Amino acid sequence: MRSSRWASSPPLAGLILLAGALAAPTAHATDAPAQRPATGRLLVLADRPSDDGAARAAVAAAGARRSGPAVPQIGLVTVRPRRGETVAQAARRLSAAPGVAAAQPERRMRLRELPNDPALALPDPVAGTPASPLPAETPLAWPLLQAGFPGAWDVTRGEQALVGVIDTGVDASHPDLAPKIAHLVDQQTTISYGPAGTDDDGHGTHVASLACAATGNGIGIAGAGHDCRLVIEKTDLTDGSIAAAIVDATDRGVHAINMSFGDDGSRPASVAIRRALQYAAERDVVLVAAAADEPVREQGDPSNVLQPTGSGPDIEAGIGLSVTAATYDGERAPFAGYGSQISLAAYGTTGGPGSAPPGIVGAFPLAPTRFERAARPCNCRTSIAGDSRYGYLAGTSMAAPQVAATAALVRALNPDLSGRAVVRLLKRTAERGPGRGWNRELGWGVLDAERALTTARETDARPPDSRASATALAGGRVELRWSVEDTAPPQVRASGARAVELVVVRLRDRRVVVRERVPPSGRARTFEGRAGERYGVLSRAFDRAGNREPRPRRFDDVVRARK
Incomplete structure (x- = not known):
């Protein structure tokens, strides 16, 4: 079994609830694989x-x-x-x-969820059978602790983080979601299942809560993004609705967009969705899509647009993250997609068929969900401290919002990082298995939120700023002085200036007469000019993180040498 980062840690007040204190759920329902209608x-x-x-x-x-x-x-x-x-x-x-x-x-696409296979839908006849990797004392919040979110929250609580969730809406009256909603947007175009603040299905409420449920409020569950807020885009899963939702969420300033849906990849992705995804990526939104909830190599659209076939092993490739599901043991879930379209994994289930508990706990609407109304009801609803508005679901749908929330935390903490840089950072900091690097089972590894946030805090991506000045001295000599400032966002550590390049140009013929690197804390230097000549002076600073100040468009100072 994979070692647990939290097994020896003291309980977190208000976060850990023992699994034994809950009504034992059994299994969950889903849509069967189907062609896109x-x-x-x-x-x-x-x-x-x-x-x-x-x-x-x-x-x-x-x-x-x-x-x-x-x-x-x-x-x-x-x-x-x-x-x-x-x-x-x-x-x-x-x-x-x-x-x-x-x-x-x-x-029309379909939601990513656990397939409705009998072995996964039937209850485990014996609680705590050997198929379960969890001891009785394992907390409900094990995915958050296993992925290092408490350590990530020590870095930032994500007060400014904004996550877009394109899904079936949310129960906006839920106490774990009501205070976290920034915008409710109805993008349904063919069939209306009610306003964006309602969720007859249940999928959207569960997904949104895993990303940004109210944390530290003494109620129910904690969200991966702690204090992050939500832009809810309710979709009917049609291509046009999804494209409109991606663009609208982007225009509302989200840091990351979660898409826990997809198709089977049998048809090329729609141009509208491709354009919408590119529109968001170009505006530094981190795009996160759930991989297939089947053990297949083709993850379908939008996952295969974010991480195209063959690109997984290249850490620089792709415009977003295709997320598969991992078990408690850090293995790929038996129902989850694999192969070269996988970017990384996050926890989406306890284990294989027969494991207990049967999924990840998230918020449920008060009314019965689609999973409970199915021909084979999931019996997945549970209670936390007497509140029955919670339930277990398993799938890549549950893994993706944890990644989206982490991406939003990183972007809000360090806004100097581009969306593409955050994608690379999450891959680079994922917890890898034997052999390290990328593998077809888990991509670059299982999400490690603590390592991602601590790395983001130490990643100085802001160029330093410098300025040079020139003073004419007697005999044609010119004295050069310079100053450097290396700043970073409030919670990010600046690496410090390393050097300054001074450039002096004789304006008469644009000839460079001085080009020299000097220490950032140097005092001054002089050069021998020619009396009557005019010189332009500029500087360009470099920091210890490798950032370079952009080339100046104009001289910092202009001086005329005197006799």
């Missing part, structure tokens, strides 16, 4: 993402009917074919129109 609409994309005028003109000329989201930031218009025309016919005609890059049939 069509919606009967088309996604029309302009040639230029920033200009959807051509797409709108083509739609008008074709007599198509506007239906669903229009997202001008990525050049998207959603339409239905004109009467008497099939979706395929309309797609061919609109694809050939001037100014249109693509016209694709829209499809």
Whole structure:
């Protein structure tokens, strides 16, 4: 068994609840694998993402009917074919129109969850059988402790962190979620399952709580992001709805977006979703998607867009994170995806079939969830301190929001890190198994939140700032002085300036007459100029973290040498 980082630590007040104190749940339900159903609409994309005028003109000329989201930031218009025309016919005609890059049939994705196999849905007849890796005293919050979140919270509580959750909405009245919601946005376009602050399904409430449940309030569970807040984008899982949600969450300033859904990868990803993901990535949003909840190499869209086939072993590759599920022992969950589209893993279940407890505890709406209303009810609801608005679910859906919350904590702590830099940091700091490096089972390893945050705190990504001045002395000599300031965000440690490059240019012919590296704390130096000549002086600083001050666009100072 993999060693536990928290086994010898004292309990955390208000965080650890013993598993034995709960009603024992059994198993959970899910959707069976299926092809992505069509919606009967088309996604029309302009040639230029920033200009959807051509797409709108083509739609008008074709007599198509506007239906669903229009997202001008990525050049998207959603339409239905004109009467008497099939979706395929309309797609061919609109694809050939001037100014249109693509016209694709829209499809609907499905949530990532544990498959509804009988061995996973039936209750374990004997509690605590050898199949379970957990002793009776293991706390409900074991994924948070195992992944090092208490240590991460010692670095930051994430007061400024903002996580976007694209899912089935949330129960906004839940005491673990009500104080954490920054925005509720309804992105449903085909079928309405109620406002964004309601969740008839239950999936969105559970996922959102794993990311940002109210922490330290003496109620229920703790969220991975501690004090982070939520932008809830309620989707009907259609391509247009998802694309609109990604763009809207980005425009609302989220640090990370969680997407615990996907398809089977049998069709290319929609251009609309690709553009929306690129739109977010270019604005430094960390994109996190749940990998497949099947033991397959193809993780489907959007995971396979964030980490394309073959790119997993390259730590620099990809525009986001495709997250598979790990067990308590740090093994890949039997139901979870693997292979070259996997970025890293996070805890998504206790163990394999028959393990107890059967998943990760998160918030549930008060009303029965889809899992409980299924033909084979999950019996996954449980109570914490007498409150029954909690339940167990397992899956990559449960792993992904822990990663998204960690990414948001890192981005809020160290805003100098780009989204791509955070993606690399989470891979680099993941806890690796034997052999280290990347492997097809867990990608770069299991999420290590403590190491990620402590590394982010020590990562100085801000260039120093310097300024030079020049004073004319007698006999054509010029005295140069310089100053350097190396700063960092409030909770990040600046590495300190290492050197300054001084450059002096004779303005008459733009000839460089001095180029010299000097210590940052040096006093002054002089050079021999020519009386009457004018000289431009500039400086460029370097710090110990390898950051370089951008090349100045103008001289810091200009001086005329005198006799």
